[in-house]
Amino acid sequence: MYGDLVSEALRTLFFSKALNKPRDECSLLYYGMTDTKNMVHEEMAAQGDLGEYLHITVEQPLQPPNAQFLTSLMNLPRGGGRSDFIDAVTVAADSINRATQARPELEKANVSKEIVLISNFHEKIREEDIQDFVQALVESLQSKGVSLHIISLDNAASGRQDEKQVNLRVLDELKKEVKHKQVHVQTPAELLGLFKCKEYSNTAYYAGPFTIGNMMTIRVKVAKKAKKETLPSTSLYSEKSRAADASHDVLRESEYKDASDPDATVPPEERAKAYKYGKQYVPVQPEDEAYLAYRPDRGISLMGFLDAENVPQQYHMKDPWVMVAEKGNERSGLAMSALVRGMANKKQVAIILFVPRVSETGGANAATCVAYPLLGNSQQPDCLILNHLPFAEDLRVARFASLDEKPDLIPSLSQLDQMRSVVQDLELSTDGREALSPDQTANPIIHRFYSYMASQAADKDHPLPAPHEDVLIHDTFEPRAAVASKAHAVLQALPQHLHVERKELVLDRVQPKEEKAPEEETAFSLEGTAATSVEAVGTSDPVGDFGVLLREGKPDVAFRSLPEAVVSLVDNSLGERNYDKAIKAVLAMRNAAEERGHDQKFNTFLMDIAGRYEHDRQHSSFWQSIVKERILLLGNAEEADNFFKQHSGVQVEEAAEPIEIDADEEDEFAGMD
């Protein structure tokens, strides 16, 4: 089940190496192959021993990875032979040995050497003399300073767990004296995310004193703890030229032009540098530039301590830093350790002023930071994690209504219970393993990018997988089947307990006016945008809105805004599309007005409509429809009749006929779709 994924993960790794660590060299070995192609076997065969190190092939020799590497990884071969991992690691170690013999510069300690062993460890090892083999291997690895990175692909369902147990025990022997790390991969996504898309070396951004008052300093270093990895950038590629030696380069050129004379290009000596200050542009002479800069002393200094709970994480402004004591400085190490432990015990954070850089022209890059204690272990020292805090100018304090402000919006006990079950059942941590931990979860988009580019380098026709076929995207951004199925029942029941009206959501908060063309049902969602139409009769469901407003005891709003909605519907109607809705609204208003004794309100409205549309070139048929429906004035029947006669006249007969849609209008519709 892991075959394709292993090749994808390795393609990404090798491509990223070529790109980001161009001096790194890699080699690719397969074991369990039908063929045999390795130097150890050949040497022994030359000595007459033909049966050793079989079915192990060195697919790619040690070299900086190239396109061939990627091509050979497009499909992982299906091996037909059997060989065990001790042999395979021995052959790998031998490759490294040969390389260092040929190139002594590789012996240096700063050239790190690693063997990555990927297997499900289902093929049981040959157990005879295994101790001797392991011992020899350990010595070989140690002497060259080679570390082991063991990736165990676990799949409990596939059986053969007994064999695996034996193998892992042998591995444990091997690990005892060799620098190593071991990962158990349980899902495809974990495998794909195993190798970071870009490796960084950890450099100190700041090295110097951390001062406490004016009485004490601790020598420290500060390095990035995290930094958002962005998609690698691409360059524009012009296809204008068909010439064989075309560079395809694209140049961006900027010209400064006189605003009042578009043809005049302004040369540098006629340009003056300026900064905006409100409405003004303030020219700044080069000699004044230095005044603009804030230039304190470089350094890190303590401002004081605060209760940790007073600085919740939502205040973090940027990516985090880590502050450690200077390497090999026993005194500073002790001081940091004491400080970190003291802070942890007292649940305190430190507020510090961080001025890592001061330049002569640009001034300082100063920040107030919060520092959290992080206790160390045998692998890492006690240290502080730093993050930038907002300055006063960065905060926008806004008030929000208390959640219990409106009693009718407070959920009932049963609603709350339902939600509690959802929170409980959609648990992401199972058996102590936390899913989607930031420390373990790869960025699917960047890996998708690298993976696709790697496959393109090998095969130009390789298609881009659809998002839903992308394992990493699916496992990271979609709810996990195992989690969701556990909560299936409560999730299904949720809509019955909590009624949320589904509406088209308006993402654009402010909508340009000219886009208001409410001829489509969906376009009506525009109404939510302007705050004036809040809680008023809208055009999408005027009758519904009207009813809601009346029920909520807001007849004034209802009676005031319905006419507006009707007029808007009619005015914006393409042909007669909206008439039906508008007429229903008029009827609804008439009924409500009659019921509540607001005759006058309705009558005014109806007369207004008559005035507006009776002789309107575009929408006179709307008035005719009103006439046809015999929507009369309220109150005095005689008056109503008179009004009706007066404004319907002979047109009653015509209007009774089905209205023909002429060809032009149909064309208009066609154009819209």
Add this chain to the structure above:
Amino acid sequence: MAEYDYNADDVDAEEEGFEREFIPTRDNVIFLIDVQHSMFQSASLKNTEGFEESDTWFDVALRVAREFLKMHIISSDSDKIAVVFYGTRVTQNANNFENVYTLQDLDEPTAQRIRDLDSIREQEFEERVGSAPEKSPNHLKNGLWAAQQLLNSGSSKAYKRVLIFTNDPSPQGTGKEAHTFRELIVARAITLHEANMTVEVFPLVKPEQSFAMGFWNHIVHAGEDAETGTSFSEGADTLYRLQSLPGLLRHRGYRKRTAGKARLVFPEGFQLAVAMYALIQPATKSSPVYLHAVKNEPLRVESAIICQDTGAILTEVPKRMFPKRGDAEKLAGRIPPIIISTQELRELKIVKDPGLYLLGFKARSCLRMWHTWRQSTFVYPDEQSMPGSTTAFIALHEAMLQSDRMAVCTYVRTRNSEPRLVALVAAQEEKDDYGEQVSPPGMHMLHLCFTDDIRAPESDPNLVGTSFPVANEDQVAAAEAMIDKLSMGESAYVGMFQNPMLQRHYQVLEALALGELPPEFEDKLQPDIQGMQKVGGAAIDAFRTAVYGDGYDEPGFGAKRQTAGKKRPTPEEEAALKEAMGDTDYQGLAAKGMLGKLKVDDLKKYLKANSLKLTGKKDELIQRITEHVEKSKS
């Protein structure tokens, strides 16, 4: 200045002409200041940061206005602000509303305006404007009229606010006709609300005094139905206690505005609507622009994309190359460059529709302090978009708080954004002793890192070594004692410091705009060394002795050997560098503004030969060379 600068995600998209989700909006604000005689009584505010004891209420209002202008210059300089007095003797405004004086029309603030507000003193005011002899309800009514007319002249896309400063709880008067007047004024306020303008009142009273908000509540909430009003219950959001000027600006400086809306989609399809608010928004300096040296007008920058092979100006470039040219050359022979279409690039990263998709819940303790990479976003239910959302949101909020869990979601911000993982952390409302909201109820959306973003410098032997000293109990105890002494205490809060880089930048610009010399800068950010010494001197001393032994301290910068100094090239090296520059005519190209034609490597040759900084983007390198060329000419 960008209204909501999320990250560079959308840069590509914008280049390619995809529509933006958020249209930038501005504030249009009217300061409507009561100037009847009572405003000229001494406010005698003692121990109130930002005000002086001798200030009258009138001074207080102007101080607020002035600081407000400054603040908006720094944080959102396209906002427009006007200052209007009502209850004046002299009438001066565009529509001739009586007893209303427009001091500053609705416009973007300038240095001169700030200075003018600074310089108005009672005497000058009395001569130029003066208070009306008698109090009249018409003053306020006319003031509101004038404010509305001013706001109508502003941008239609702006948020419109009227801020009233007064110490009069009953401008409608107390006579028989008070009720009629009240109705008239409220009617005016209603038309303002209907025109989508908000009215806020700043009662000018001493912190310990009370102020009857009865009348003003009707103004503030005019046109709002008691039940449907989306703002606070009466009183809570209208009364601000004058504890300090910075505090007042913090709480009232900006109108609450959404940064977007989203559906929160549960697995299996249940969904509710939420609105996002950027309560933390990094303020940055304005970037420089270029003016015509003679005309002093901003220059227009025109850029074009030119095909190097044919010299043609390209309107669109549908293909991209990866890796970029420079890297591709380094990889030459190993991996061929890959040409893909912008459409493919888009399909690579745009994989989901905008929205907030719930994946599940975790214990809050799973969130570590290094798991976020940018400022958070505040999330609040959006009842208006999808009725019923609030109830569902409250249930979720409550359930998460009770179980101490956070939600993990996939978040796609816009149609052009790639998905990221976020955590929603429920937060309870907090109020101070006066019932003033300190932190709002809702959820904070924290933007999570991926493993590709996280590094482990703390366990890298190259950085930390391999032996890690651990402090003993006595040393930890000494540290604890020091921590106790150096506590910043109850009065400290996040955001208590102003950004000195911004303050200095704008302070100097203000002076330069007025043709003055830049003032001395008082650095308020530096730690209070004296205070620390006084309170915690002994404890720091004890801690130092506990970890370092008697009379020792690690050296600071001063004691450090100078290693960071610029290394001057030897004469031979210099000659080599000069030679590397070859026959490129840097001066000529600089004069023509054509340095952009050169490769970055070539630009660096010049910089290196002249011992200039090599860092920065290409534009910066060009800038540096141009400046250097000009300098060496003169």
